[in-house]
Amino acid sequence: MYYWNKDAECVDRGELDALRNYRLLKTVRHAYENVPAYKRKFDEIGLRPEHIRGIEDLPKLPFTNKTDFRDNYPFGMYAVPMDKVVRVHASSGTTGKAVVVGYTQGDIATWAEMIARTLGAGGTCKGDVVQNAYGYGLFTGGLGAHYGAERIGASVVPISGGNTKRQIQIMQDFGSTVLCCTPSYAELIGETAHEMGVDTSKLPLRAAFLGAEPWTEAMRRKIEELLNIDALDIYGLSEVMGPGVSYECMEKNGLHINEDHFIAEIVDPETGEPLPPGSKGELVFTSLTKEALPILRYRTHDITYIDDSPCPCGRTFHKMHRIMGRTDDMLIVRGVNVFPSQIESVLMEMEGTEPHYMIVVDRSEGEMDTMEVWVEVSPELVSDEVRTLENMERKIAGELHSLLGISLKVKLVEPKSIPRSEGKAKRVVDRRELYQ
Amino acid sequence: MKVSQLSVFIENKSGRLADVTRTLANAGINVRALSIADTIDYGLLRLIVNDPARAKSELTNAGFTVALTEVLAIEVPDKPGGLAGIIDAFAECGLNIEYMYAFVGTSGENAIVIFRVEKVDEAMSSLQKKGVKVLSGEKLYAI
Ligand SMILES: [Zn+2]
Numbered sequence: 001m002y003y004w005n006k007d008a009e010c011v012d013r014g015e016l017d018a019l020r021n022y023r024l025l026k027t028v029r030h031a032y033e034n035v036p037a038y039k040r041k042f043d044e045i046g047l048r049p050e051h052i053r054g055i056e057d058l059p060k061l062p063f064t065n066k067t068d069f070r071d072n073y074p075f076g077m078y079a080v081p082m083d084k085v086v087r088v089h090a091s092s093g094t095t096g097k098a099v100v101v102g103y104t105q106g107d108i109a110t111w112a113e114m115i116a117r118t119l120g121a122g123g124t125c126k127g128d129v130v131q132n133a134y135g136y137g138l139f140t141g142g143l144g145a146h147y148g149a150e151r152i153g154a155s156v157v158p159i160s161g162g163n164t165k166r167q168i169q170i171m172q173d174f175g176s177t178v179l180c181c182t183p184s185y186a187e188l189i190g191e192t193a194h195e196m197g198v199d200t201s202k203l204p205l206r207a208a209f210l211g212a213e214p215w216t217e218a219m220r221r222k223i224e225e226l227l228n229i230d231a232l233d234i235y236g237l238s239e240v241m242g243p244g245v246s247y248e249c250m251e252k253n254g255l256h257i258n259e260d261h262f263i264a265e266i267v268d269p270e271t272g273e274p275l276p277p278g279s280k281g282e283l284v285f286t287s288l289t290k291e292a293l294p295i296l297r298y299r300t301h302d303i304t305y306i307d308d309s310p311c312p313c314g315r316t317f318h319k320m321h322r323i324m325g326r327t328d329d330m331l332i333v334r335g336v337n338v339f340p341s342q343i344e345s346v347l348m349e350m351e352g353t354e355p356h357y358m359i360v361v362d363r364s365e366g367e368m369d370t371m372e373v374w375v376e377v378s379p380e381l382v383s384d385e386v387r388t389l390e391n392m393e394r395k396i397a398g399e400l401h402s403l404l405g406i407s408l409k410v411k412l413v414e415p416k417s418i419p420r421s422e423g424k425a426k427r428v429v430d431r432r433e434l435y436q
Numbered sequence: 437m438k439v440s441q442l443s444v445f446i447e448n449k450s451g452r453l454a455d456v457t458r459t460l461a462n463a464g465i466n467v468r469a470l471s472i473a474d475t476i477d478y479g480l481l482r483l484i485v486n487d488p489a490r491a492k493s494e495l496t497n498a499g500f501t502v503a504l505t506e507v508l509a510i511e512v513p514d515k516p517g518g519l520a521g522i523i524d525a526f527a528e529c530g531l532n533i534e535y536m537y538a539f540v541g542t543s544g545e546n547a548i549v550i551f552r553v554e555k556v557d558e559a560m561s562s563l564q565k566k567g568v569k570v571l572s573g574e575k576l577y578a579i
Contacts, residue, residue, distance in 0.1 A: 377445060377501065384443035384505040384552065385534070386473045386480055411477045414447050415501050 001250065001313050004120025004152065005113070008260060009315045016316065019260060021054045023288035028052045028061070031294040034079035037072050038296065055263060058286065059274050064298045066099060069239065074100040080292050090138040091238045101140075101238050102292040108147060110289055114236075114244035114258050115148020121249045121256075121313075122207040122232045124178050126153035129204075131171060133181035133189075134212070135161045140242030141212050145180040148244060154178070161185060164192045171203060179208040183215035183223065183231070188420045190226025201228045209234045211243050214323040214341065218348040218355040220252070233322055239298055240285045246320055254307050254319030261289050264320060265297070266306055269327040280305045282327055283320065301327045303339070329428060333361055333369045336406045340427045343373055346399045352381035352392055356418045362431040369432065371408040373400065376415050438506040438556055439573045440488035444481040445501045448474065456481060456500065463494040468579065469550055471537035484509075484539065484550060486577045506556045509539060509576045511546035511569035519549070522568060526551075529562040541579045543571060548579075 003009055011019075029049045031038040041062040042048065051060060069077055074097075078085065086105050090098040103111065124130065130149040134141030142160060149156045157174055159167060161181065167189055170176065179186060186208050193200050205227055211234035223231045235255050236245035245262055246255035257264050262285050266275045269282040283302045287295045303325040308318045325339035332338070340359055347353050354376040363369045375396060377389070389412055397410040419426070446452045460467060460483075469484040485491045488504060495502045512518045526533055531553050539548035548571065553559040560570050 379501045379503075382443065382445045382480075382501045382503045384441065384480060384482055384503060386475060389445075389478070389480075390475065413478075414445060414499075416499065417447065 002120055002123040003315075004116045006314075009117060009256070009317060011260070011316055013316055016259060017055070020263060020288060023260075024055060024058075024263065024286065025049075025052060027286070027288055027290070027294045028296065030079055030291075031296055035077060035294070037068060037076060038294075058263065058265065058297070061286070061296050063272060063284070064239075064296055066239070066299075069099040069101075070097045073097045075102065078102050078292055079294050080104060085292050087143075089140045089143075089238055089242065091140075098138075099239055104291040106289075106291050107241075107293075110261060111144060111241055111244065112147040112151040114241070114247075114261065115145055116151040117258065118232075118234050118244045118247035119145075119148055119152055119154070119178065119180075119209060121247055122178075122209060122230060123250075124149070124152055124154055124207065128152075128154040128177045129157060129174055130154045130178040130180060131157045131159055131167070131174070131176035133159055133161050133167060133179065133185060134243075140236070140238045141180075141182075144236070144242040144244060145209070149178075149180070164189055165196065168193050168196060168198055171205060172198070175204045177204050177206045179205060179227075179229070181208070181210065182212045183210040183219055184213065184420060186210050186223045186231065187219060187226065190223055191416075191420075194226065200226065203228070205229050207232065209247075211235055214325070216322075216344050216348050216355055222355065235320070235323065237300060240287065240295060240300070241290070245285065249311065249313040249315060251311055251313055253311075254321050256311070256315050256317040256319050257306075259317045262287055264306060264318075266304070267299075269301075269303070277308060278305055280324065283323075303327060303341070331359070331361060331371075331428060331430065333371050333408075334406055336404060338371070338404055338406075342403060343400060344427075346396065346403060347375060350392075350396060350399070352378050353396070354378050354415060356416075356420075357427065358418050358429060359427060360429045360431065371406070372411055373397075373408060374411050374413050374418065376418055377412045379415055438560070439484065439509045439550070439571070439576050441505045441507045441550070441552075442481075442483040442485065442488055442491055442495070443503045443505055444483065444495060445478060446481055447478050448476065453481065455498065456495065459494055459498045459500075460485065460491060463490065465491045465494065468541060468576070469537060469539040471535070473535070482537070484576070488577075505552070508551045508553065508556060508560060508563070509571040509573075510549055510551055510563070511543050511571060512549050514542065514545055514547045518547070522549070525563055525566045525568050526553075529559065529566065531559050531562070539576075543569075543575075543579065548576070 032049045085102040087103040090100045136142030207230045232248040236243040246257040265284040266281040275281045283300045285298045302323045304321045325341035356376040358374045360372045393410045466486040471482045473480045534552040536551045
């Protein structure tokens with residue numbers, strides 16, 4: 001088993017809980033005293049920092065939403081003056097203003113420690129060549145992974161995303177042993193390497209740390225096979241810190257949350273009520289050590305559940321299951337809630353399909369919503385019989401119908417015809433917007 | 437003895453069929469027979485060409501998904517009742533014809549028809565016992 005910081009990662013739960021309580025009270029005071037937006041939220045509901053005596057009082061705290069960042073754009077959520085802020089990142093503002101986050105020198109060190117644990121869990125150490133194909137810039141992925149790899153003492157190749165053939169060339173020339181990027185980009189790199197005739201089993205590449213978008217077990221298997229590596233999931237978001245908030249160990253069965261730095265809760269996405277352990281719901285984070293931007297109960301919109309069973313790796317940090325969906329990419333089709341992750345889970349279990357799919361929802365004027373699921377066929381499935389393909393379509397449509405309770409059309413498409421992206425994969429095309 | 441048929445998965449969008457034929461043309465491959473089985477969204481294009489192995493690699497490189505299937509090429513007497521006699525032979529041998537289509541060109545006095553059956557080897561020997569002329573791949577590609 002690999003660890004970067006075994007003392008911290010395998011800490012006794014009792015000690016950890018005491019530390020978390022202490023840090024929570026400190027964070028609550030810090031937020032209340034230094035962030036006017038938090039003071040207002042507390043005062044509105046008559047809450048005082050001293051009302052929070054430990055983790056059990058967490059549900060008393062108000063939630064933080066993305067809108068809090070927008071309302072206090074750009075630096076209004078910061079708890080320290082700008083002369084203490086050494087780094088600013090921002091998430092892309094596709095709808096409205098960007099979310100702008102800041103870090104003190106201490107925050108950068110904490111973040112690097114978390115990435116070091118992440119990369120370390122997959123065996124990364126001094127002497128490794130880390131090809132960092134996350135985008136650099138305002139996006140937290142690039143520099144986040146960069147500082148963590150440097151903390152370990154690995155050699156970082158800051159190649160950033162894009163230019164896939166060059167990625168493979170560099171991989172061969174520099175002898176990269178570790179890859180960091182989004183899962184869909186890792187898949188594209190793997191596919192491109194094979195198209196170029198590169199024998200990936202001869203590359204020294206050993207592991208990949210893939211995050212910034214949801215992915216599936218099927219994708220993991222495919223990437224691992226294409227690149228002949230171990231592929232591990234990494235999770236984080238800029239509002240909370242960036243990548244490395246949670247990370248997979250070699251058990252590849254859920255992501256250990258850095259619980260000495262964050263408290264994770266699962267709440268009902270509709271009511272905001274905390275859910276009992278093991279329930280599936282919306283993931284909410286409270287920071288415990290952040291200086292520039294303490295965050296209380298941030299609603300991630302990510303759907304998952306927390307697994308507190310002991311992990312064979314020895315880490316005592318509880319695990320979260322890989323992200324199973326988004327509260328905000330939930331589709332409502334003919335009144336039924338549909339998560340792309342549900343469709344993905346059905347396809348994952350089907351032989352002869354590729355994990356590449358696209359959901360197309362449409363509505364002609366005066367008509368009911370229609371949903372089509374486009375699925376790439378695997379080359380193995382294609383035969384000379386239309387019947388075989390039609391059976392496959394019927395089988396998938398039947399499974400989806402019984403799972404979702406609505407009828408839909410499955411359309412098989414040619415392999416590689418669904419666009420691959422260098423960033424996040426687009427799974428849903430909702431054409432109904434055209435009529436609104 | 438058997439004949440290799442290419443089956444190409446193509447989406448029903450304009451230009452896709454042309455992409456296949458152009459790819460083959462550019463590679464200097466001669467198409468001898470074809471048939472299309474289609475649905476609303478996609479089709480399977482079945483092709484007999486003079487060089488199936490190369491055709492498969494050319495099409496795969498061009499981004500198509502291609503399967504090779506073994507089929508029977510049978511000489512059918514070019515006269516009234518010629519085809520009926522062959523179909524009778526299939527029935528007498530207990531063979532189920534999955535699909536069939538005509539080949540462009542003749543062998544001597546006879547026309548050629550492509551048959552897809554389930555167990556190609558068994559089908560071939562039982563048909564031959566009935567006096568049906570089954571063409572070899574090499575002979576067919578050379579026509
Ligand atoms: Zn573990």
